[in-house]
Amino acid sequence: MKGVLLVNLGSPEAPTPEAVKPYLDEFLMDERVIDLPYVLRALLVKGIILNVRPKKSAEAYHKIWWEEGSPLIVISKRTQKKIQERTDIPVALGMRYGKPSLESGLKELSEKGVTEVLLLPLYPQYAMATTETIEVLADKLVKEKFPELKITRFPAFYNKEGYIESLSRVIAKSLDGFDYDHLLFSYHGVPERHIKKTDKTRSHKKIVENEYCCKPGTPEAEFCYRTHCFETTRRVAEYLKLDKNKYSLSFQSRLGIDKWLQPFTADKVIELGKSGTKKIAVVTPAFIADCIETLEEIEMMAGASFKENGGEVFKMIPCLNDDDHWMDVLSGWINEWSLKEVYV
Numbered sequence: 306m307k308g309v310l311l312v313n314l315g316s317p318e319a320p321t322p323e324a325v326k327p328y329l330d331e332f333l334m335d336e337r338v339i340d341l342p343y344v345l346r347a348l349l350v351k352g353i354i355l356n357v358r359p360k361k362s363a364e365a366y367h368k369i370w371w372e373e374g375s376p377l378i379v380i381s382k383r384t385q386k387k388i389q390e391r392t393d394i395p396v397a398l399g400m401r402y403g404k405p406s407l408e409s410g411l412k413e414l415s416e417k418g419v420t421e422v423l424l425l426p427l428y429p430q431y432a433m434a435t436t437e438t439i440e441v442l443a444d445k446l447v448k449e450k451f452p453e454l455k456i457t458r459f460p461a462f463y464n465k466e467g468y469i470e471s472l473s474r475v476i477a478k479s480l481d482g483f484d485y486d487h488l489l490f491s492y493h494g495v496p497e498r499h500i501k502k503t504d505k506t507r508s509h510k511k512i513v514e515n516e517y518c519c520k521p522g523t524p525e526a527e528f529c530y531r532t533h534c535f536e537t538t539r540r541v542a543e544y545l546k547l548d549k550n551k552y553s554l555s556f557q558s559r560l561g562i563d564k565w566l567q568p569f570t571a572d573k574v575i576e577l578g579k580s581g582t583k584k585i586a587v588v589t590p591a592f593i594a595d596c597i598e599t600l601e602e603i604e605m606m607a608g609a610s611f612k613e614n615g616g617e618v619f620k621m622i623p624c625l626n627d628d629d630h631w632m633d634v635l636s637g638w639i640n641e642w643s644l645k646e647v648y649v
């Protein structure tokens with residue numbers, strides 16, 4: 306029997322320093338997130354970051370926390386429920402860090418008699434710190450604990466028709482009647498080094514700001530997060546017929562001192578405000594579900610920064626979350642997969 310495992314990043318169990326600390330420990334000690342040799346990573350994470358960040362992060366989580374829990378977890382659970390209503394195969398949910406764990410998701414499927422699992426990371430663009438680490442952990446768990454399961458990986462869907470259509474519809478709905486001056490596509494950043502590491506051809510070009518680094522459709526582009534972000538933006542702009550002078554792309558959530566992808570969203574909103582741009586909208590296509598990064602970092606912090614620097618209106622466009630059109634698209638992909646081999 307077939308089944309599907311939806312996977313997202315995960316959140317701490319509560320918006321407190323005590324709960325944030327073990328969550329960040331598990332997250333940042335992942336060698337595909339902070340890709341330093343173990344001793345250096347432990348020195349940086351356990352010796353420095355975990356002594357300062359949990360308090361600051363907990364305050365930020367506290368500002369966006371819902372009565373039912375972390376927005377990311379609540380939205381992911383709603384998604385699981387809505388997808389289950391649209392398919393006959395079992396749908397489980399697992400988080401890469403924290404609870405419900407990826408292991409518990411696989412266990413749930415196995416106990417229901419599932420032998421073939423569609424592993425579906427809820428990340429449109431492929432990155433070492435997101436999709437790759439999920440795939441590696443799922444393979445490890447199958448090898449060590451669930452040898453009866455066969456995994457099929459769902460590829461990054463950054464340019465897939467249905468995703469582009471759902472995202473464009475959510476953007477259009479938000480912008481309806483809003484005479485914006487600029488639309489910013491803000492993606493989660495990663496260190497430049499990660500982009501080079503995921504290039505299986507080992508021939509990645511030097512990164513030049515605002516230019517494509519890989520040509521879409523080439524082997525180099527297959528796992529290039531930056532190209533995936535550029536392509537999502539281009540496809541949405543094409544779908545919505547956006548004026549090319551009225552939108553741009555930037556990267557948010559930098560951590561540490563490495564060279565991260567640029568331009569930075571935090572700089573971009575200041576620049577827009579200072580240059581006389583009054584009304585902006587921001588969309589965050591790397592995130593399927595609203596979370597601390599969209600609700601606190603962008604809506605609250607970047608919104609305030611834009612206004613402090615001359616901007617007047619800052620509109621935050623929600624993530625796809627459990628939007629019904631998106632739920633139809635996602636369940637459509639799952640049903641297509643579940644029926645495929647039966648009829649071939």
Ligand SMILES: C=CC1=C(C)c2cc3[nH]c(cc4nc(cc5[nH]c(cc1n2)c(C)c5CCC(=O)O)C(CCC(=O)O)=C4C)c(C)c3C=C
Binds near residue numbers: 314317337432591598
């Ligand atoms: C959307 C894709 C994501 C990529 C790529 C990514 C890379 C990445 N992230 C960090 C560090 C942090 N990220 C944090 C939160 C967070 N990150 C993503 C997604 C991606 N991260 C999401 C969905 C969230 C939200 C989680 C939630 O509970 O709402 C955090 C924790 C928050 C904080 O303390 O401020 C950190 C830290 C790195 C280092 C990285 C790539 C190397």
Ligand SMILES: [Fe+2]
Binds near residue numbers: 493558
């Ligand atoms: Fe992150």
Ligand SMILES: [Fe+2]
Binds near residue numbers: 500509519532
């Ligand atoms: Fe690239």
